[in-house]
Structures are given as C-alpha cells and as structure tokens.
Amino acid sequence: MDKDFAIPRPLIIILAIFQGITLTLLYQSVEQQVWPGTDSVWLTALITFAISFPLLTYLCVNQGNIKKTLLCVLPFSLLLSLLGAYVGLQQQPSGFFNNGLVLFSFAVTSLIASFKALMYFQHFTSQGTELTQQRELTQISYSSLFTRSWRNFIVFAECVLFVGIFWIILHLGASLFAVLEINIFRELLQESWFVIPTLNLAFGFAIIVFRNITHTADTIATILQTLIKFLLPALTLVSLGFLATLPFTGLTALWETGSGSLLVMWLQALTLFFLNAVYQNESHQRPYPNWLHRLIYLGVALLPIYSVISAYGLWLRIDQYGWTVDRCWAFLVWGLLACFCSGYLFGIIKKRDAWLETLSTVNVRMGLVVLLSVLLVNSPLVNxxxxxxxxxxxxxxxxxxxxxxxxxxxxxxxxxxxxxxxxxxxxxxxxxxxxxxxxxxxxxYTERHNTANPLNIDEFKTIISYWPNQASFEEKLDDPDALLEAVYDSETDSEWKSYRGNSYYFLTQDLNDDGQVEFIVITEKNHHTSANLWLKENDEWTSRYMTSFNPNKENFLKTDLEKNKIEIVKPKWNKLRIGDVEFRVSQD
Structure with missing residues (x-):
C-alpha cells in the first residue's frame, strides 16, 4: 500500500480518546444536571460535533490527505452542530412537551447527510494538485461514488457489529466473574466513564482493522449487487403489471388502503435503488440481454406515472386536512423521487438505448440535491x-x-x-x-414531566374548585386540611402520575339518602374524567373509585358547576341479590 494512502493510526486513536472523553463529560453533565446538560441548545450541538467530526475523519483520512480531510470535515461538522443547536432549541421550554420526534429525524437526516457528503469528501481529498481537483470535481463519476458509498456503508456496519460483539463479550466476562463473587467488572460496566471511552476506542480500533481490508467490503458489495441483479427484473415486472391493470381497477382500492401514496413511493424508491446498484458502471456495462435491458428501461421510463399518482394522493390529503409533519416528509420524498425519475426519462428520450450515459450526470447532481435537502429540513428555513x-x-x-x-x-x-x-x-x-x-x-402545556420539582400542596390548592363553595364544603368537616392532604398524597404518590395540568373539583352530596353528606373529588383531564368517593374510616381518609359515563367526552365541568347543573340521579334498575351474589343491569 502506498504510504500516502496508509491509515494514520495515531490520529485515529487520538480522535477516539477525544470522542470518548467528550461524550462521557456530556453524558455526566446530563446526569448531574449541570451545564451543558441543562441547556438543550448547547448539548445537542456539542453531541453532534463530538460524533460527526471523528466519525467522518475516521472514514476519510489517509496519511497523505490529513489537511484536506480537515478542510472538508471540520466545516461540515460545524454546520451540523449549528443545525443541532437549532434542533436543541426546539426542545425549549423544557418540561412542557416531549419533542423526541424532531431529535430522531435530526439523527437520521444527519446520518444520511454525512453518508452523502463523505463520498464527495473522499473524491476531493483523493485528488492531486489544486488544478487537478477543480478539473476532477466537474467530472465526478457516479461509478466511483457508488463504490465509495458501498464501501463506507459496509465498513461502518462491520465496525458497529464488532463493537456490539465486543460489548457482549465484556458482559459475558463480567457475569462469569460475578459467579466467583468478583463484582469489580460488573460495576465497571455500569460506569459511564468506563463504558463510553471503551466503546469509542473499540470503534476506532475496528476502523483501523476494516479500512485496511477494504477488499472484504468490496466482496460483500459484489455479492449484494449480484442478488439485486436478479431482483431488478422481477421488480420491473411487478411495476409494469401494476400499471397495466390500473386502468381497469382505478385508484379507489389504492386510496382505501390509507397508505396508497406510501406504497407507490416505496415501489419507486426500490426500483431506483436496484437500478443504480446494477448499472453503476454506466453505459459500459450491460448485465442483461438487449430485450431484458429494454424491458427495464421501459419500466424506468414509466416511473414518472407513479409520481403523478402519489402526487394526486398527497394533494387529496392536504386539501382535506392540511399540512402535517408526515405529509411534509412525504412531499419531500416525493419531490426527490420525481426529480430522479424525470431525469432518467429525459435521458431515455434523448439517448434511447444509450440512456445510461446520462445516469452518472443525474445521480451526481441529485446526490447534491439530496444532501442539501436533508440539511435544510433541520434548519429554520424548512421547519x-x-x-x-x-x-x-x-x-x-x-x-x-x-x-x-x-x-x-x-x-x-x-x-x-x-x-x-x-x-x-x-x-x-x-x-x-x-x-x-x-x-x-x-x-x-404544564410542567407535568418535571419530577425534579414536584407539585407542592400550596400549588395543589390553586387547581381545586369547590361546590357550592369552599366555605360550605369545609364547614362540613372537622379537619378540612386532613382530607386535602389525603387527596394530595394520593395524587402525588408516584412520579409517573400526571397530576400537573389536572383540574380538581371537591363536592358534597348525600348519595345514599342517609341524611349525611358524602365527599366527592372529581379529577378532570383532557382525555379522561374520573371521580372518587372519600370516606373517613378509623380516623383515616380512604377513597373508593366511582364509575363514570361520559358519552359526550365532557372535559370542562367548571361551567356546569357554576350554573349549578348538578343533581342526584336514582338508578333505573335496582340490584338483585341471591344469597351473597348480586346482579345489576348494565347502564347504556
């Protein structure tokens, strides 16, 4: 191997140590609730940089391109971190809502953006003089990008698999030593300052190993491409068969599935992926006989029809119900797939049998469009x-x-x-x-998730309404505070209870015609209204659950109580008791 292309092992080990220490400190800041763990903007930005910069450097750097790699990877990682800061802002004000969905989408789109950018970085850093770089950047071959993309994916997957197996072995060893009552290893595996750096060092070591044997990645890629070569004709036949039957069946059955547009776009995406896996060498490769080759490019030429079908389905939903996050994502995916399909159709119209000559141009340019798109969706421009x-x-x-x-x-x-x-x-x-x-x-929107600052009894009093009024309610009690404390303890006995944001109504009514009032506490939430009957037994307050019937999903009883819309309703059917067995008619 040329020394210029040798992997700089010391640099990778240093980066792995840096990454391990940084992620450990960030994790502990969250655990200890100190900055930046208390600031989602800085926390998300720093985690993004600590993951993206070392990872991209691992996969791109060689002995002879360290400076070029840093010039590419560092600005890109900083850009991802800025986007991460904006995503972190979407978590504020903290405690009032859970916005994990945007964090998940940021993680996925950042991974896709890094994967796409890495191919172009590797192309740029592998060139010679600056003049040569400028010339080569205008002549990027899809074939070279394709080879790099498969290699990067397989090397990354191998490293993840290695780290996973390594971690399993550590746990196995800890369990075996625990049998001998030597618990030091099990305790180590529970410490973040040991776990995070260890896994990062293992990943760095795996990068060195698998990048030195990239021929294995190329072999795996060849095997997968061979399988896809046999799947592409089958997928094309399915696509053409569906289009052939569509004029007779119509679109109604497709829309009745509730995911018709999604199914159509999946068919498009799989066809495009299989097509590019088979024809990555552009016009120089004809893996099929001419008749089959033409059948496939007929299927490709008709793919824009699927774009029209899915666009119509999306338009129907948006026109009926407006835009949602899911429909925004669907529109983005639709737009990208439509651009790919239209580009291929243009090449087929222009070149006919030689349409593969345009494949590289479309894919290289659309690769940059995809990269820009997945970055923009995490920015203020496209939220x-x-x-x-x-x-x-x-x-x-x-x-x-x-x-x-x-x-x-x-x-x-x-x-x-x-x-x-x-x-x-x-x-x-x-x-x-x-x-x-x-x-x-x-x-x-209440701080219902803020278990570190639980609702105190004075705050609890502010969300209580009394009927007919507080004075009338309390005068029927020897010790009003005792009942209040009993209800408060019941509502706050678990940190998982969502008592913040509830409304509580304290009522008195004689429910059994014994001349004595009963004390009822109604708990009102957005999705559920319940009630408990509170009784004093042996000088202690206990509660009994009251079944409720709420056909109209009423969730604001305060207005009805203020208008005194309250009455005692006798049961329509009395209970039947035979011995100790009771029967009652269910209420409709």
Whole structure:
C-alpha cells in the first residue's frame, strides 16, 4: 500500500480518546444536571460535533490527505452542530412537551447527510494538485461514488457489529466473574466513564482493522449487487403489471388502503435503488440481454406515472386536512423521487438505448440535491413542525374546521415547540370566549414531566374548585386540611402520575339518602374524567373509585358547576341479590 494512502493510526486513536472523553463529560453533565446538560441548545450541538467530526475523519483520512480531510470535515461538522443547536432549541421550554420526534429525524437526516457528503469528501481529498481537483470535481463519476458509498456503508456496519460483539463479550466476562463473587467488572460496566471511552476506542480500533481490508467490503458489495441483479427484473415486472391493470381497477382500492401514496413511493424508491446498484458502471456495462435491458428501461421510463399518482394522493390529503409533519416528509420524498425519475426519462428520450450515459450526470447532481435537502429540513428555513402548525391554524381561521373539531392534541403530540407557541397564541386569541378550549391548552402545556420539582400542596390548592363553595364544603368537616392532604398524597404518590395540568373539583352530596353528606373529588383531564368517593374510616381518609359515563367526552365541568347543573340521579334498575351474589343491569 502506498504510504500516502496508509491509515494514520495515531490520529485515529487520538480522535477516539477525544470522542470518548467528550461524550462521557456530556453524558455526566446530563446526569448531574449541570451545564451543558441543562441547556438543550448547547448539548445537542456539542453531541453532534463530538460524533460527526471523528466519525467522518475516521472514514476519510489517509496519511497523505490529513489537511484536506480537515478542510472538508471540520466545516461540515460545524454546520451540523449549528443545525443541532437549532434542533436543541426546539426542545425549549423544557418540561412542557416531549419533542423526541424532531431529535430522531435530526439523527437520521444527519446520518444520511454525512453518508452523502463523505463520498464527495473522499473524491476531493483523493485528488492531486489544486488544478487537478477543480478539473476532477466537474467530472465526478457516479461509478466511483457508488463504490465509495458501498464501501463506507459496509465498513461502518462491520465496525458497529464488532463493537456490539465486543460489548457482549465484556458482559459475558463480567457475569462469569460475578459467579466467583468478583463484582469489580460488573460495576465497571455500569460506569459511564468506563463504558463510553471503551466503546469509542473499540470503534476506532475496528476502523483501523476494516479500512485496511477494504477488499472484504468490496466482496460483500459484489455479492449484494449480484442478488439485486436478479431482483431488478422481477421488480420491473411487478411495476409494469401494476400499471397495466390500473386502468381497469382505478385508484379507489389504492386510496382505501390509507397508505396508497406510501406504497407507490416505496415501489419507486426500490426500483431506483436496484437500478443504480446494477448499472453503476454506466453505459459500459450491460448485465442483461438487449430485450431484458429494454424491458427495464421501459419500466424506468414509466416511473414518472407513479409520481403523478402519489402526487394526486398527497394533494387529496392536504386539501382535506392540511399540512402535517408526515405529509411534509412525504412531499419531500416525493419531490426527490420525481426529480430522479424525470431525469432518467429525459435521458431515455434523448439517448434511447444509450440512456445510461446520462445516469452518472443525474445521480451526481441529485446526490447534491439530496444532501442539501436533508440539511435544510433541520434548519429554520424548512421547519416541518412550523409549517404544519401554520397550516392547521390557517384552516381554523378560514373556518375549514370548527373549534369543536380542531385537533388540539396534535400540537402537543407532534409539533413540539412550534405547537406550543401556536397554542399560546391561540389561547390569547380565544380569551374568555371559549374557556373550555383554553382549559384544554392549559392542561396540555404544564410542567407535568418535571419530577425534579414536584407539585407542592400550596400549588395543589390553586387547581381545586369547590361546590357550592369552599366555605360550605369545609364547614362540613372537622379537619378540612386532613382530607386535602389525603387527596394530595394520593395524587402525588408516584412520579409517573400526571397530576400537573389536572383540574380538581371537591363536592358534597348525600348519595345514599342517609341524611349525611358524602365527599366527592372529581379529577378532570383532557382525555379522561374520573371521580372518587372519600370516606373517613378509623380516623383515616380512604377513597373508593366511582364509575363514570361520559358519552359526550365532557372535559370542562367548571361551567356546569357554576350554573349549578348538578343533581342526584336514582338508578333505573335496582340490584338483585341471591344469597351473597348480586346482579345489576348494565347502564347504556
């Protein structure tokens, strides 16, 4: 091996140590609740840099291109970190909502962006003089990018597999020593300062090993490409067969699946992937006889029809229900697939049998478009959560959906910070005109996840309503505070209970006609309303659950209580008892 292409082992080991120490400190800052673990903006940015910069350097650097690698990888990693900071901002204000979806999408898109960028970095850093670089950058071969992409993927997968097996072996050894009552190894495996650096060093070692034997990655890639070579004709026949039957069956059955557009785009994506895996050597490779080759390019020429079908399906959903995060992602994927298919169709029209000559040009340029797209979706320019929030609020303002049918919970469930900001603005707009909907928003956005700062009894008192009034309620009790403390203890006995944001109603009613009032506590949430009967037995307050029937999903009883809409309803059917066995008629 040329010394210029030798792997700089000391540099990789140093980077692995740096990565291990950095990630350990970041993890412990979260555990100890100190900066930057308490600041999602800085935390996400630093974690992104600590992962992306070493990983890209591992896969790109050679002895002769260290400077060029740093010039490529460092700015890109900083860009990812800036995007990570923006994604971290989408987690604030913390404690009011869970926005894990945007973190997951950032992780996936960053991985895709790094994978795409790495191929271009490797091409740039493998060239000679600056003049040669400029010339070569305008003549990037898809064949070379394809080879690098498969090699990078397989080397990365091998390293992950190696680290996984290494970790299993460590746990096996710890378990064996634990049998001998030597627990030091098991205790070490529970310490972040040991686990994180160890795994990073193992990954760095695996990179050195597998990059030195890249011929194994090329062999695996060849095997996979051979399998795909036999699958592409079958997939093409399925695609052509579906299109041939579509005029007779129509699109109704496809839309009734609820995921018709998704199925169509999956078919497109698989066809494009298989096509590029087989024809990576452009026009110089004809792996099929001419008749089969032409059948395949007929299938490729008809792929834009699938783009039209999926576009129609997406338009129907968006026109009916507006934009959502899922539909934004679907539109992005649709746009990328449509561009690929249109580019291939243009090449077929222009070159006919020699259309593969245009394959490299389309793929290289679209590779850059994909890279730009997955970066933009994590930026303020293309924030799918903000676009979705604006779309749903616009539908409400245009009376396309009524306030009663408006999906408040989607904002809390799927839109994170953007949903929170939109709901606060809507709450201000509603004012006193719709108190029940304001209550829904207030309950959605409370610090219900803040177990480090539990609700104290004074705060608990502020979310209680009394009927007919507090003075009348308390005068029927010898020690009102005892009942209040009993209810409070019941509601806060577990950190998993979502008592923040609930509404509590304390009522007195004679439920059994014995001349003595009973004490009822109603707990009202956005999704559920329940009640408990509180009785004093042996000088202690105990509760009994009361079944509820709420056909209209009422979740704002305060207005009805203020209007004294409360009554005792006798059961329509009495119970039947035979011996100790009771029978009752179920209530409809």
């Amino acid at each position: 799918f959560q903000r676009l979705s929030a604006d779309s749903q609020i616009s539908r409400l303002n245009q009376n396309l959906v009524t306030i009663e049918d408006f999906d408040f919970y989607y904002f809390d469930r799927s839109l994170g910070r953007q949903g929170y900001l939109a709901m606060q603005a809507l709450k201000t707009e509603l004012g006193d005109s719709a108190p029940e909907h304001v209550a829904i928003i207030d309950r959605m």
